[in-house]
Amino acid sequence: MAVKPKTQRxxxxxxTGICLLGIAAIVTTIxxxxxxxxxxxxxxxxxxSSGEFPPDRRIRIGxxxxxxxxxxxxxxxxxxxxxxxxxxxxxxxYHGMLPPxxxxxxxIVAEGYYKDGKFEAKSLLTKHDEKYMPPEVAxxxxxxxQWQGEK
Amino acid sequence: xxxxxxEIVLIFALLSSFLQFYAPLNKSFxxxxxxxxxxxxxxxxxxxxTAFSCLIYSYIISDFSLANVYRNxxxxxxxxxxxxxxxxxHEGSMLLFALIICGYNFFYxxxxxxxxxxxxxxxxxxxxxxxxSYVVFTSNPxxxxxxxxxxxxxxxxxxxxxxxxxxxxxxxxxxxxxxxxFSFSVAGLWVKKIDKNWARDLRPWVLxxxxxxTMGIGLGSWWAxxxxxxxxxxxxxxxxxSSLMPWLVATSLLHSLVVLEKRQEFPAWASFLxxxxxxxxxxxxxxxxxxxxxxxxxxxxxxxxxxFMLILLAILFGFALTLYSLRASSLKAGGNFAFVSREGGxxxxxxxxLTLCGTILLGTLYPxxxxxxxxxxxxxxxxxxxxxxxPVAFLLLFLGAIGPYLKWKKDDLAKxxxxxxxxxxxxxxxxxxxxxGIWWAKGGFTLYAPALGLAFWLLTAxxxxxxxxxxxxxxxxxxxxxxxxDLPLSYYAMVFAxxxxxxxxxxxTLLSAFEEDKELLMKAGEKTELAGYEITFLESKxxxxxxxxxxxxxxxxxxxxxxxxxxxxxxxxxxxxxxxxTEADIYYTPITDIYIVIGDKAYETREGKExxxxxxxxxxxxxxxxxxxxxxxxxGFIALTENIKNRGKKKKK
Numbered sequence: 001m002a003v004k005p006k007t008q009r010x011x012x013x014x015x016t017g018i019c020l021l022g023i024a025a026i027v028t029t030i031x032x033x034x035x036x037x038x039x040x041x042x043x044x045x046x047x048x049s050s051g052e053f054p055p056d057r058r059i060r061i062g063x064x065x066x067x068x069x070x071x072x073x074x075x076x077x078x079x080x081x082x083x084x085x086x087x088x089x090x091x092x093x094y095h096g097m098l099p100p101x102x103x104x105x106x107x108i109v110a111e112g113y114y115k116d117g118k119f120e121a122k123s124l125l126t127k128h129d130e131k132y133m134p135p136e137v138a139x140x141x142x143x144x145x146q147w148q149g150e151k
Numbered sequence: 152x153x154x155x156x157x158e159i160v161l162i163f164a165l166l167s168s169f170l171q172f173y174a175p176l177n178k179s180f181x182x183x184x185x186x187x188x189x190x191x192x193x194x195x196x197x198x199x200x201t202a203f204s205c206l207i208y209s210y211i212i213s214d215f216s217l218a219n220v221y222r223n224x225x226x227x228x229x230x231x232x233x234x235x236x237x238x239x240x241h242e243g244s245m246l247l248f249a250l251i252i253c254g255y256n257f258f259y260x261x262x263x264x265x266x267x268x269x270x271x272x273x274x275x276x277x278x279x280x281x282x283x284s285y286v287v288f289t290s291n292p293x294x295x296x297x298x299x300x301x302x303x304x305x306x307x308x309x310x311x312x313x314x315x316x317x318x319x320x321x322x323x324x325x326x327x328x329x330x331x332x333f334s335f336s337v338a339g340l341w342v343k344k345i346d347k348n349w350a351r352d353l354r355p356w357v358l359x360x361x362x363x364x365t366m367g368i369g370l371g372s373w374w375a376x377x378x379x380x381x382x383x384x385x386x387x388x389x390x391x392x393s394s395l396m397p398w399l400v401a402t403s404l405l406h407s408l409v410v411l412e413k414r415q416e417f418p419a420w421a422s423f424l425x426x427x428x429x430x431x432x433x434x435x436x437x438x439x440x441x442x443x444x445x446x447x448x449x450x451x452x453x454x455x456x457x458x459f460m461l462i463l464l465a466i467l468f469g470f471a472l473t474l475y476s477l478r479a480s481s482l483k484a485g486g487n488f489a490f491v492s493r494e495g496g497x498x499x500x501x502x503x504x505l506t507l508c509g510t511i512l513l514g515t516l517y518p519x520x521x522x523x524x525x526x527x528x529x530x531x532x533x534x535x536x537x538x539x540x541x542p543v544a545f546l547l548l549f550l551g552a553i554g555p556y557l558k559w560k561k562d563d564l565a566k567x568x569x570x571x572x573x574x575x576x577x578x579x580x581x582x583x584x585x586x587x588g589i590w591w592a593k594g595g596f597t598l599y600a601p602a603l604g605l606a607f608w609l610l611t612a613x614x615x616x617x618x619x620x621x622x623x624x625x626x627x628x629x630x631x632x633x634x635x636x637d638l639p640l641s642y643y644a645m646v647f648a649x650x651x652x653x654x655x656x657x658x659x660t661l662l663s664a665f666e667e668d669k670e671l672l673m674k675a676g677e678k679t680e681l682a683g684y685e686i687t688f689l690e691s692k693x694x695x696x697x698x699x700x701x702x703x704x705x706x707x708x709x710x711x712x713x714x715x716x717x718x719x720x721x722x723x724x725x726x727x728x729x730x731x732x733t734e735a736d737i738y739y740t741p742i743t744d745i746y747i748v749i750g751d752k753a754y755e756t757r758e759g760k761e762x763x764x765x766x767x768x769x770x771x772x773x774x775x776x777x778x779x780x781x782x783x784x785x786x787g788f789i790a791l792t793e794n795i796k797n798r799g800k801k802k803k804k
Binding site: 011012015016019020023026027030031033034035036037038058060073074075076077095096097098100101 | 172490495498499502503506509510513514517527529530531532533534535539542543611670671672724730731733748750762764765766775
């Protein structure tokens with residue numbers, strides 16, 4: 001029995017359609033949940049009261065590690081420091097190995113969750129270059145009006 | 152001196168690539184245009200080889216009058232990294248890319264076959280012209296500095312690694328060859344002839360590039376695993392994604408070329424994939440090299456480079472797609488086929504691979520678009536990619552065990568399943584065992600068991616088919632072995648590539664199921680335990696080595712009281728660059744890797760306090776991941792040898 005080209009094409013279209021629809025459904029639901037938005041300490045301060053940062057929503061924050069704010073436990077890898085955009089700051093808790101060139105005064109990006117007025121960082125990102133300023137951080141600093149970038 | 156020569160030959164390259172493009176367009180050359188094109192291809196390759204040698208030479212003698220050498224090298228650097236450093240930066244790597252594309256161009260002009268060779272070489276000439284002018288006008292590696300600095304800034308220490316030294320050439324050997332797929336497609340569409348011969352002539356070039364790309368991706372993740380100190384090998388980083396996307400498209404192109412060659416089916420589809428492969432490769436290149444993405448890969452960011460690349464991409468892709476939309480309907484397709492047939496299987500494979508590519512593209516580009524359009528900064532989390540990848544990969548594994556064993560044109564699933572009923576029980580039993588085992592180990596349902604089951608399903612289907620073909624057990628062993636030798640190489644190629652995929656799925660699943668991490672503060676003399684291994688921090692030392700200061704931790708790894716290894720992870724400060732890295736040390740066993748990273752006290756303002764932050768990873772089945780990449784690539788090379796062999800036979804006749 002020869003297969004009619006029409007039936008064959010119909011099958012292909014149906015299967016392809018189902019695949020694409022399935023994928024589209026997965027993509028739309030999952031995509032939104034997995035977008036990680038970036039905020040500056042000032043934005044966090046302004047919007048935190050409106051409940052914009054639920055504790056289960058992963059976000060990124062960026063700024064400079066405030067001079068003199070770094071504290072570290074003697075017995076474990078618990079650390080706490082203030083992240084600042086020179087107008088506002090937020091307290092960051094982190095457990096783990098600090099990335100290379102993590103220093104006070106250095107620009108970093110932290111990814112994690114905002115809980116009870118503090119930021120629980122799951123990961124810290126710095127660049128492996130001391131001259132480097134992460135672009136998000138540079139922008140956050142410019143927005144806060146305290147820093148105009150290098151000439 | 153060398154730099155002057157390099158600059159001059161680049162101009163030669165520009166001219167000869169233009170000649171190669173222009174020769175067939177000018178009527179007065181007719182009859183001689185192919186000879187002229189071959190000649191220009193030769194000059195093009197020689198000029199770029201010369202230019203690249205000049206650059207390497209300038210690196211070796213540390214000629215800091217070149218801006219490129221000044222920014223990326225240093226006289227203290229080991230010789231090996233002086234040489235490899237010449238392509239560890241934007242300008243040098245672009246020159247290497249141009250060299251490789253022109254290399255493919257030359258080899259095609261000498262060895263390649265096609266009725267449309269002139270047109271193909273003409274398109275190739277245009278591509279080479281575009282890339283070489285990109286080098287000359289936006290990324291000249293021979294730019295001068297005045298006054299001449301006394302010393303260089305040094306190479307990003309992360310790039311001082313043999314894995315990364317080999318990674319770009321491999322990757323470019325992949326991307327570069329896809330330019331031929333593009334040219335073939337344009338030429339075929341131009342003369343409205345995309346058929347069996349077209350597929351036969353194009354396939355070896357796609358095969359060789361695909362195999363190199365496979366190895367390039369593997370090398371890249373091998374480097375990331377050893378060098379970044381995060382214990383992982385794939386991070387869904389946009390840069391990694393942009394090498395995976397062309398691989399996915401090229402894989403579907405390879406499959407559809409087989410159909411075109413054997414069955415005259417899918418001409419329009421195959422020509423579209425050929426265009427897409429090269430363009431997705433260029434998009435990846437654009438993303439990585441334009442500085443749109445920030446990562447260790449985007450060496451420099453200069454908006455003109457991005458714009459130039461975008462224009463080049465728009466011209467090539469725009470032209471090819473317009474041509475495609477005009478000509479695709481006039482391409483003749485072969486006979487019909489039922490949905491349940493080898494053709495149907497390959498079509499489904501293509502749809503799935505392209506779906507993967509599309510979702511990865513969305514995840515990679517969305518943050519960029521959102522930032523440009525709305526000005527909001529986002530990143531797409533890893534879970535997105537994993538959630539999309541897993542079901543599609545499951546489907547691919549499932550269908551991969553059926554599709555290749557269907558007959559062309561039309562087959563009956565019931566017949567096939569009857570023939571394979573007993574072999575199918577094995578993966579089923581395995582699945583149940585794995586399910587029970589992992590349920591018990593993890594205390595609940597996970598996707599690991601179905602993943603393992605499907606991978607074994609693919610593996611058994613391959614083994615069942617081989618034993619069918621060689622009539623294992625139904626005839627004498629000797630005859631079976633003889634039959635095994637007589638199986639066509641193309642069959643072996645398929646078997647290798649698919650076994651590689653199955654092994655990759657198995658190793659990644661086992662790795663994610665049984666990997667263990669620990670991060671803790673350790674003082675000298677302290678002990679800790681992970682996955683049955685006992686790790687003791689013996690001491691730490693500070694010392695100066697080649698071009699860096701190193702804090703070295705000494706750790707002993709033992710199991711059941713028996714010492715297995717001493718590991719010496721380092722945390723390094725590169726004096727010249729003022730940057731720092733962690734250098735993991737790994738104890739490799741055939742199955743498990745034990746991986747230790749040490750942080751540096753100096754960054755942690757821990758004055759007068761003892762202890763270092765230490766990360767320990769236990770990574771089972773890591774070696775199997777690398778091995779499977781090699782097996783997949785081997786499949787490509789085997790198919791290539793068959794192609795060359797067949798060609799030799801035909802010549803004799």
